[in-house]
Amino acid sequence: MSRRLARELAFKALFQEDLGKNGLEPALTELLTESGLSGDHAFFTRQLAEGALLHLEEIDNQLAKYLVNWEFGRLAAVDRSVLRLATYELLYCADIPTAVSINEALELSKLFNSDESAKFLNGVLDKLARDQEGGKEES
Template sequence: MKRRTAREKAVQCLFQIDMAEVNLEDAISMVMEEEQGADNAYMKRLIEETLSHLPQIDQEISKYLRGWQLDRIANVDRAILRLAFFELMYEQEIPKKVVVNEAIELAKLFSDDQSYRFVNGVLSSYLQAMETPEA
């Protein structure tokens, strides 16, 4: 499975887990129906690691929402941001530009016309804060 496909499936799983409160294995089964037998190790690791760091990820996302609360944004946007923040915060070998571009593409694929701008703004604010040394 390509990394982009793994990210798409991971967002779908994170959405299912968040919305329907299904367990990880059921979420994976639902999104992998048409791809039985596909190598999903990378996707599964993305989901498991995102979920294991969820309190830290949600806390970090909340800092950059500007006038929004995490529980008030669209569920799919929340899933996309959670995955992207996991990669930005914990996956040092993935270039930050790649993470942002992938998140924007996921927002274009799964959400409405304005969501990719919102996702880009939140991620850009986070990256800008990380590059700015604290006084």
């Protein structure tokens, strides 16, 4: 449960950063303090949020390839933040199984947006993950 909460906090920090309501560090500090999350789980929260922000341009470029007839900037901020977080995990966190990253993203989408949104995100993330797996097999 704590890793799920860590992802939720990372998502919220990315969401706030995306909307320009708070810088990442103040958002993370506030969210971690309010939640009481500490230790390894707080480290995981920071790793996800800071990593996604550090690689934001590459993540957004990757995602844009999978948004058929849709502009990345026109996505709902919730969807953008969930996609960025999940894509960071898929691209940079080899120790996290693909299915876990996608499932956790879908749960966040259902919690903060809708089941319909989760279906859309599932299609995008599934295609991205398949292409990533295909690239790993060829290497």
